[in-house]
Amino acid sequence: MTTVFDPSAAAGRATDAILHDTLHGTARGVVVDSPPGAGKSTLVVRAALELAEAGHPLMVVAQTNAQVDDLVLRLAEKNPELPVGRLHSSDADPYDKALDDLGNVRKSAKAADLAGLAVVISTAAKWGHVKVDEPWRHAIVDEAYQMRSDALLAVAGLFERALFVGDPGQLDPFSIVGSEQWAGLAYDPSASAVTTLLAHNPDLPQHRLPVSWRLPASAAPLVSDAFYPYTPFRSGTGPGDRGLSFAVPSDGSGPDRVIDEAAVSGWGLLELPARHTPRTDPEAVRAVATVVRRLLDRGGAATSERSPDPSPLTADRVAVGTAHRDQAAAVRAALSELGVTDVVVDTANRLQGREYDVTVVLHPLSGRPDATAFHLETGRLCVLASRHRHACIVVCRAGVSDLLDDYPSTEPVQLGTVVKFPDGWEANHAVLAHLAEHRVPWRP
């Protein structure tokens, strides 16, 4: 008998099990792995509400101020009555002004001012400065795979038990100085918080969310195979559930053809001639900007399960992802020359957790003479290839597979460290092999 995969039911079962372990389990920690767009934030909000409603005072640790503000807004949306504390830094403009409109949100730079509130939320950096006599009974640590082990060390004394939620496939935390000295130690301060947590507490219950609601049916299999080979996930929507169409027909140029390819298949590779270039490769940057310009000019409309009517593909639904900040700056400059100002252009690091209809990606290895660990990092490519709901267009110089073959990974093997699979080499090849089927060669 074959059973039809019901994504909602599968996701619901996973969520129920997580909430059961969190509310009624005996383990001090619960770890939840969430692939891109699998409803991680929804889970965090729901767990926070259920814990708060059960009368357990709760602290929430997120990694950036934007994430904290976003969580506060989502909590207030679900339950406007819930007393929430936003612990913030003492800098100027420490939090989103939208929080000022929420009646039940108290904001302070001192933890003592927020004592007794049902939920108190802040960044790991701020929590690190908080002192308490009585630890919180419960905590939720969001984006735990992007939190460094030493940041967890600074805050772990504040709570008795915690729910750790995060995406293991995204960018690992990094340090700006070498930390080889501690490689292989269970508490390597530069490792991710979850790595350290599980090394010391291997028996903690671990769950994962099985369905990506963001990625379309065209993207989930590739992202799952390339970046999550041992913990596969599915898309929540089927092949026909999403569509992208354009009112203006193609003018036959490379950018238009790649847009059409991506609209049909979900992926497009605009391949420029092989060449070694500086990081801010002017041709590739211009190609990225031209693709964005055409995306907006051609009157795109996106249909999805969210509404029966197509929604227009506007500038705020498109994003450009790069590996380096100077590349992002160059793309921004090229876009403003073409009169596009409100499309988000950012690095993989800053695009983590964001969602768009269409993304245009400058491939991290495009035009490079070498493949360094930075450019090969699996998480970087994973973030760039998993931000979209409809289509992802990659702009790249030809010859990256040769580059990968010329530069097998040469990172020193450290005793005692867990080797992370898949390695960047493997993941890059998997993605390139798939993109090759949607290749549009173009000579700008």
Next chain:
Amino acid sequence: MSLISTLARLEAVSTGRAQPAATVRHRHLSGRPLVFVPLITAGEAGAPLGALVGTDPDAPRLLAVPQPRDRDLRFAFLAELADVVLPYVDAHAEVVEAAERTETDPETGKRVKVEVDLCADAPQLIVPSRAGIDLVRLLGRSTRFRRTAEQDPEAPYPAPPRVPLLGRWLTHFGERARVPGSSLLLAMTDVLGRHWATGQSTLEDQHLGALLAWIDPPEGASGAEAALRAELERDERGQLTCPPAGPATDPAFDNKLLAPAIERYDRARTALASAEDGLQADDRFGVLTAAEREIRDLVLSRTRPTWDAVWRGLDLLRELPEGAHVEERWTRDRWSFTGHRDRVLAGEPPQPRRDDAVTAANKLATREREQARLEAQEALDDPLVMAGRRLSGEAFAGEVTDVVMAYSEGKRPSPRPLVTIRTDDRPHLGERTKVYRSLGGKPQSAEFVADEEDGAYVVLRVLDKMGRGKEPEPGSVPEKGDRVCFTLFEHEQRGGAKLPDPEETPWTHGGPPGEATLETADPVTEEDLL
């Protein structure tokens, strides 16, 4: 590699000479550094073959191990090394000045100022290359847990007195060298590479001879030619005329010269042991002494060129004026030195093999802070470094073209003047990006308001350091016509989160590490014995 260093390297290739990468010296150089040029034996990690060590360029002390696999000879080498290093360290430990330090009062838990000793100067160890730093660490690691006969009469292979102490100091030097900007232990190739850009790769820059050839080529030769010669030129015996800076030696030297010499030494030793009478023993002892002398000469012939190269590097570096913040960073080195001196005096055990969770996290946090501080200070001290940051969009310089007085809203309006700067730089400024400039050594912050004429003019709102009054204090606001330089990076680093004490290590990190146990040296295995 940043754009400016790529440009400098290209320029070095086209001109045939290394190009300056700095206009001031960014590392402290002691007036009397201890230079240490070690060699190790191929095939056995951490088996010293010999070294030149000392503070006088004309009178290095030669140490040699005629049979590197002999543990007694190895200990003798380390004991001799201790005789040079420890008096040098002690000389610095004795001269102190009074200083203040903030400590937590154990009774009240308050932060209070206490008066403590701070060593007036710290020792400085200089090795030729980065691999030399690794060897210093390795020697420290292999000796600090050794027990002397006095400490443990039962020890099967007691270490000579002072060798464990040498290990603790070498460990401290090696560990401090991981802190960005520290100068307690420096590798000459690293320091030269910081101050000059050559026309070769950074990997090739690890060859001290080649690096110096680029920076200071002999008369009439280009840097590239001289560097190639330094790397490859061999004499009639097939030996490199510029031996590698070590600690590893050239295989041709090992095979053709060293191995036969060691074999002769071994044979002479066996012969001496089997001497049947005093006369024969005298003769054979003479042969042994000659064999030993031969090895000493070989070690000297490989280390002396490197020794001279290190001192030449020091001379080149001393020609550069010291950067303004170097003294401040050296003071932190002095604190680090004083702290370790106090731990040794207090009879604390040697540094553990592995850091506990809290120590590791604290060290990482310190080093990250020092790295950020170093990058900011080097840019502030050196217009050439700042030029690199400007080129990458992290800073901008220009002339003030307009100042408009404005005030903050609120009950007590404070000055928030708007300053317009004409600049040729293209900084990555976004909405309300914070920028900083140095005002009397302290950072003054401003925020980005707008740019005009496609980035040629940048308008900033100055935010602080203008005093408490309604009108800004004189000199605190840039004036029309002033040249100013603002950075997008902060000049000073904030302290990180306070970590728990090691005995309070939380469950996520394995809980408290438990009672400290006295660590012992690695057990002796069969391979250790000759």
